[in-house]
Amino acid sequence: MVTKPDIEATGSSGFVDAENLAEALATLAQLGPKVTILAGGTDVMVQYLRGDVTPSTLLHVRQLMELKGSRVGEVTDMGALTTHWEIVSNPALRRAHPALAEAAATVGGRQTQNAGTVGGNVVNASPAADLLPALLVSGAGVTLKSALATRELTVEEFVVGRRSTQRRPEELVTRFSLQPVGPRTGETYLKIGRRGAMEVAIVGLAMRLAFDEEGVVVDARVAACAVGPRPFRSREAEARLVGSKLEKATVQEAGELLRGTAAPIDDSRATAAYRSRLLAPLLARATSTCLARASVEAD
Amino acid sequence: MELRLTVNGVARVLDVRPHATLLGVLRDSLFLTGTKRGCDEGECGACTVLVDGSAVDSCIVAALSVNGSRVDTVEGLAGRYGDLDGLQRGFVQTGAVQCGFCTPGFLMTLTAFMSENPDPNADELRTAIAGNICRCTGYSQIIEAARSAAANTPK
Numbered sequence: 001m002v003t004k005p006d007i008e009a010t011g012s013s014g015f016v017d018a019e020n021l022a023e024a025l026a027t028l029a030q031l032g033p034k035v036t037i038l039a040g041g042t043d044v045m046v047q048y049l050r051g052d053v054t055p056s057t058l059l060h061v062r063q064l065m066e067l068k069g070s071r072v073g074e075v076t077d078m079g080a081l082t083t084h085w086e087i088v089s090n091p092a093l094r095r096a097h098p099a100l101a102e103a104a105a106t107v108g109g110r111q112t113q114n115a116g117t118v119g120g121n122v123v124n125a126s127p128a129a130d131l132l133p134a135l136l137v138s139g140a141g142v143t144l145k146s147a148l149a150t151r152e153l154t155v156e157e158f159v160v161g162r163r164s165t166q167r168r169p170e171e172l173v174t175r176f177s178l179q180p181v182g183p184r185t186g187e188t189y190l191k192i193g194r195r196g197a198m199e200v201a202i203v204g205l206a207m208r209l210a211f212d213e214e215g216v217v218v219d220a221r222v223a224a225c226a227v228g229p230r231p232f233r234s235r236e237a238e239a240r241l242v243g244s245k246l247e248k249a250t251v252q253e254a255g256e257l258l259r260g261t262a263a264p265i266d267d268s269r270a271t272a273a274y275r276s277r278l279l280a281p282l283l284a285r286a287t288s289t290c291l292a293r294a295s296v297e298a299d
Numbered sequence: 300m301e302l303r304l305t306v307n308g309v310a311r312v313l314d315v316r317p318h319a320t321l322l323g324v325l326r327d328s329l330f331l332t333g334t335k336r337g338c339d340e341g342e343c344g345a346c347t348v349l350v351d352g353s354a355v356d357s358c359i360v361a362a363l364s365v366n367g368s369r370v371d372t373v374e375g376l377a378g379r380y381g382d383l384d385g386l387q388r389g390f391v392q393t394g395a396v397q398c399g400f401c402t403p404g405f406l407m408t409l410t411a412f413m414s415e416n417p418d419p420n421a422d423e424l425r426t427a428i429a430g431n432i433c434r435c436t437g438y439s440q441i442i443e444a445a446r447s448a449a450a451n452t453p454k
Contacts, residue, residue: 046340046359060364
């Protein structure tokens with residue numbers, strides 16, 4: 001149990017182990033920008049050890065019951081502390097959110113999945129964050145709380161750029177809301193990396209397609225990561241798919257539209273040109289998987 | 300700052316810096332050097348320990364974030380008189396130890412996994428050890444060791 005004199009005594013490098021939401025929000029109200037919020041630590045501790053972030057007060061939130069637990073209903077309510085492994089291993093979540101479960105399964109090894117949380121992945125806002133495309137196609141919302149107020153944003157609004165979100169220094173991300181897959185709907189997350197495990201995505205793509213009885217696409221959501229400063233939805237590609245029966249030419253055009261919305265860069269993992277070339281084939285593969293999972297007949 | 304842990308069944312009270320890692324505390328304060336420092340960024344799995352039964356990379360766990368927890372390290376696997384546990388015997392019998400640096404991490408990852416799944420197949424084991432790297436590349440023997448330990452465990 002840490003008390004305020006400890007924060008004073010250790011100056012800019014304290015550790016506050018919050019026992020409940022009120023205590024965490026009070027600490028954020030008091031110290032705001034001087035606080036680094038610590039959940040699973042898989043990003044924060046690495047950044048700290050590499051010297052990418054300067055030592056600040058660590059606010060440990062892992063004990064907060066208000067940020068735990070998930071319930072699948074008409075809307076899925078998911079605590080920000082839900083770990084990647086909890087998503088992978090929870091049958092109800094896997095059924096309602098197959099793309100999210102697939103994305104979580106590609107993150108690190110078991111050690112990372114045990115520690116890393118959905119809230120951490122979103123707030124860290126890496127351009128290659130695996131969970132973000134899956135959350136985007138789930139129409140996810142995020143709840144932020146401060147000592148004074150609660151507000152809700154879509155995840156799409158919340159992540160504004162590379163490692164940049166709308167979270168204010170006094171706010172804590174507490175929960176997410178997600179739309180489960182409906183009837184005649186399929187979704188998937190596909191990831192290209194150099195190896196099967198422990199890999200940061202070269203390109204990641206999530207897709208959710210809903211069909212009518214005739215197999216016509218009535219709703220399409222396409223999101224990609226690692227091909228721009230932040231994971232994004234391609235409204236252009238989505239619009240092209242809606243109303244189609246996934247004819248080959250349509251899918252190719254949607255792939256080209258997705259390429260058009262992407263802004264990949266060269267880095268140590270891959271060139272921008274390679275990332276760009278992957279998008280259309282990945283989108284095509286995703287349409288087949290979504291169709292198969294929605295169990296409707298194609299033309 | 301005060302840190303209370305139960306390490307391999309022994310209650311410990313330590314004074315640690317706010318940003319200390321669990322790996323640092325285990326190796327430098329408790330001299331439990333079986334847990335290895337490899338990449339120091341949660342990629343290689345050499346520092347894997349169990350916190351309340353779950354495998355984690357101790358190099359990126361803030362020590363104070365696991366205050367009050369039970370921590371199990373490779374030193375806790377063998378019995379009181381140094382008799383190796385089933386998984387350790389499996390590693391010895393199948394030649395799964397080459398340079399040995401990754402071994403404690405693999406042992407802890409597999410200990411946690413096999414408590415959930417006592418009789419895994421080779422594919423399940425390959426997925427389970429995805430977060431551990433053996434740079435001697437002796438993965439086949441490690442899989443074989445886990446299979447042999449499972450076979451020798453009374454059901």
